[in-house]
Amino acid sequence: MAAAAEQSSNGPIKKSMREKAVERRNTNKEHNSNFKAGYIPIDEDRLHKTGLRGRKGNLAICVIVLLFILAVINLIITLVIWVVIRIGPNGCDSMEFRDSGLLRFKQVSDMGVIHPLYKSTIGGRRNEDLVITGNNQPVIFQQGSTKLSVDKDKTSITSNIGMEFVDPRTQKTLFSTDYEKHEFHLPKGVKTLNVQRASTERITSNATSDLNIKADGRAIVRGNEGVFIMGKTIEFRMGGNMELKAENSIILNGTVMVSTSRLPSSSTGELLYDDGWMRYKLCSCADGTLFRVKVESRNMGCQTSSNPC
Structure with missing residues (x-):
């Protein structure tokens, strides 16, 4: 150790050619195997993030x-x-x-619900039919509150504001519910008119056919200037009561017949007065005035103190 120190203090130690070659070879081998040369480890959270x-x-x-x-x-x-x-x-x-x-x-087009624009028109060719069918459903044309429904067994038109059928070629009104401008005529082939309420001056039928007015519930006929019913034979059939009201008088001009087939009667032919019912007898004057008399005894006639005749 002392000899080596003396040599180093006197100057650099000279190496042989062989030692220099071995040292150079070891240095190159270390550099070639060092893949982390120049790498500085830094925390990724401190780097600038992209994306x-x-x-x-x-x-x-x-x-x-x-x-x-x-x-x-x-x-x-x-x-x-x-x-x-x-x-x-x-x-x-x-x-x-x-x-x-x-x-x-x-x-041929298959469509569901069609909403036409204002005053739209649907038509076909002049020499061809326009065929509109529904698959197990009625064909419905609706504009606002007016609706036309075409089903297998019936065609119905519903409207809250009325309706009018006009010939597009002649512009002639064929049928209208405007009672103020047109007289109400049913088209040919239409025999039944089903309405909830109708306001008109007159309701007539042909001279050879009957005029039948039917109601499921109540039928009320009113007239601002009176109600006049004329016909060859006038027949009323009621399921309940029939009421005739007038401010002045009710005139029945003609032969008046009252069918008693539905009036209650006793099986023995005698009237019973102890069942709690009040009975009246219908009487008539010579001028056709009708009045009633309360039945108080058996075989009672039309003589009363307040006889209107």
């Missing part, structure tokens, strides 16, 4: 999913338009749009 992270990343995912859903819906709508409306390279095969706003169907 979409956190809430921005979730928002980006939501936007991508929404765009995907819109693309699928757009694809479905395109397929429906292509299959139903039959749009192809040559245009639309099932319908045709005119400059006047007319929409013409060139093939």
Whole structure:
């Protein structure tokens, strides 16, 4: 050790050629095997973050999913338009749009609910029939409160504001419910009119046919200037009571017959007075005035102190 110290203090130790070659070889081998040369370990959290992270990343995912859903819906709508409306390279095969706003169907079309615009018109070709059918459902045309329903066994029209049928060629009114401007005539072939309430000056029928007025509940006939009922034979059939009211008088001009087939009667032919009922006898004057007399005893006549005759 002392000899080596003396040599180092006197100057640098000279190495042989062989020692220098071995030292150079070891240095190159160390450099070639050191892959972390110049690497400085730094914490990743302290570095500058790039890209979409956190809430921005979730928002980006939501936007991508929404765009995907819109693309699928757009694809479905395109397929429906292509299959139903039959749009192809040559245009639309099932319908045709005119400059006047007319929409013409060139093939059989299957549709559900159609909402026409204001004052829309539906029609067919001049020499061809317009066929509208419903699959186990009635065909309904509705505009506001007015509705036309075509079923298998009936055709009904419902409206709260009235209706009017006009010939499109002559503009002549064929049928109208406007009582102030038109006289109410039923078209040919229509024999029954079902209404909840009607206001008119006169109701008549043909001379060779009867006029029948039927009501499920109550039938009330009123007239501002009186009610006049005329006919060859006038017959009233009631399920309940019939009431005639007048401010001044009721005039029955003609032969008046009252059917007693439905009036209550006793099986023994004698009236019973102990059942709690009050009975009256219908009497008539020579001028046709009718009045009633309370029956108080058997075989009682029409003589009374307050005889209107």
